[in-house]
Amino acid sequence: MNPVAKVLIIAGVVLxxxxxxxxxxxxxxxxxxxxxxxxxEKPNFRFYFPIVTCIVISVVLSLISYLFRLFK
Known part of the structure; x- marks a missing residue:
């Protein structure tokens, strides 16, 4: 199987x-x-920026990446 196809399939399953x-x-x-x-929040306007959520997700993904590299 083509390696690009494998990567796309794995990425799809992960998503x-x-x-x-x-x-x-x-x-x-x-x-x-x-x-x-x-x-x-203002009348007829709502702006939402999840900065802390982005930081938490980044830290978790960095730790997972580190663990994969550590045990590989």
């Missing part, structure tokens, strides 16, 4: 699993609504 975890895990861990996320 589906991440989406399912996000849906189910959203009930228990409120990603996107953490303290420190910026919300500006």
């Amino acid at each position: 589906v699993i991440a989406g399912l975890l996000w849906q189910v895990g959203g009930r228990f861990f409120p990603l996107g609504r953490l303290p420190g996320d910026i919300v500006v």
Whole structure:
């Protein structure tokens, strides 16, 4: 099988699993609504920037990447 096809299949499976975890895990861990996320609400306007959520996701993905490199 073509290596590009394998990468695309694995990426698709990972994205589906991440989406399912996000849906189910959203009930228990409120990603996107953490303290420190910026919300500006005015009449007919709402601006939302999840800065803390981005930092948490970045740290978790960095740790997972580090563990993969450590045990490879």
